[in-house]
Amino acid sequence: MTQDIGTAKLRFADYPIDKMIYVVGNEQNYHFQVLSILLDKLGFEWGKGLVHFSYGMVELPEGKMKSREGTVSMPTTWWRR
Numbered sequence: 001m002t003q004d005i006g007t008a009k010l011r012f013a014d015y016p017i018d019k020m021i022y023v024v025g026n027e028q029n030y031h032f033q034v035l036s037i038l039l040d041k042l043g044f045e046w047g048k049g050l051v052h053f054s055y056g057m058v059e060l061p062e063g064k065m066k067s068r069e070g071t072v073s074m075p076t077t078w079w080r081r
Contacts, residue, residue, distance in 0.1 A: 004035050005042070012046050019049040026054035 011020060022032055032052035039047030057064070063071065 001031070001035065001038070004031075005039065008035070008039060008046075008050070009044070012044070018046060019051060020046075021051045021053055023053045023055070025057055027057070028052070029054055 008020065011017065022028075024032075029052065032050065036047055036050045036052075039050065041047075
């Protein structure tokens, strides 16, 4: 949680944004609800501007997709044009 608070602070300080959208699996729903509440309680006006767009689990042949571990699949490798 503290890593996400710090990262959110940096993003809002470094970029001219008023909303941030997180696109992650639905197993993270509670985490992002709490993150938004914490940021708001800590006095960050943009805390309520976080949006969590959740989806079902993405399974790769190697296992679960985890961006922090580098096991991700870019859409360019599977998206049909």
